[in-house]
Amino acid sequence: KNQVEQSPQSLIILEGKNCTLQCNYTVSPFSNLRWYKQDTGRGPVSLTIMTFSENTKSNGRYTATLDADTKQSSLHITASQLSDSASYICVVRNFGNEKLTFGTGTRLTIIP
Amino acid sequence: EPEVTQTPSHQVTQMGQEVILRCVPISNHLYFYWYRQILGQKVEFLVSFYNNEISEKSEIFDDQFSVERPDGSNFTLKIRSTKLEDSAMYFCASRWTQNHEQYFGPGTRLTVT
Numbered sequence: 001k002n003q004v005e006q007s008p009q010s011l012i013i014l015e016g017k018n019c020t021l022q023c024n025y026t027v028s029p030f031s032n033l034r035w036y037k038q039d040t041g042r043g044p045v046s047l048t049i050m051t052f053s054e055n056t057k058s059n060g061r062y063t064a065t066l067d068a069d070t071k072q073s074s075l076h077i078t079a080s081q082l083s084d085s086a087s088y089i090c091v092v093r094n095f096g097n098e099k100l101t102f103g104t105g106t107r108l109t110i111i112p
Numbered sequence: 113e114p115e116v117t118q119t120p121s122h123q124v125t126q127m128g129q130e131v132i133l134r135c136v137p138i139s140n141h142l143y144f145y146w147y148r149q150i151l152g153q154k155v156e157f158l159v160s161f162y163n164n165e166i167s168e169k170s171e172i173f174d175d176q177f178s179v180e181r182p183d184g185s186n187f188t189l190k191i192r193s194t195k196l197e198d199s200a201m202y203f204c205a206s207r208w209t210q211n212h213e214q215y216f217g218p219g220t221r222l223t224v225t
Contacts, residue, residue, distance in 0.1 A: 043203050043216030098160040098168045105154065
């Protein structure tokens with residue numbers, strides 16, 4: 001069964017600090033992996049998307065990594081800001097179909 | 113910047129009633145999707161729609177659900193006889209081609225009482 005697991009479930013850090021969120025998946029066959037940011041009561045917004053051959057992708061202060069062999073990904077946030085407070089969701093797409101498998105997300109809270 | 117819009121933002125309905133959730137995808141997009149998120153749980157795929165027909169659906173998308181693109185702009189999700197467990201956020205998404213990113217709408221919160 002396709003699954004996406006994320007850790008930690010929640011995280012609280014001080015403004016300005018860095019953090020790393022983890023994602024493990026069992027989706028097969030694999031097409032791509034995305035990280036989304038979801039503010040409370042809003043739709044997910046794409047941060048990065050990586051295919052099988054990509055190891056690292058950056059989007060401003062967000063850097064995602066992918067190890068397709070171990071089926072692990074991480075999202076690193078540098079110099080966190082209060083506006084980074086949100087849920088971060090790891091999403092994996094199957095090769096050959098439209099289905100996206102969503103993780104349960106990591107709830108990140110940045111405190112001043 | 114173009115965006116996906118959804119109406120209403122919040123819908124309250126009684127069990128057994130029919131509801132229609134509306135979405136206006138980004139204008140040149142060709143692929144359309146509905147997802148739901150039960151409070152505190154993860155987002156779940158419901159259905160994808162392309163070329164005026166359903167291209168894929170999940171096991172959640174049973175006979176009480178239907179989708180329609182009645183004109184060139186709207187994309188609707190109908191729930192024929194709502195149940196308490198249908199209470200959730202429903203997100204619409206669209207994309208231009210399969211190689212492009214999906215853009216999500218802000219969601220409709222459905223509350224079934």
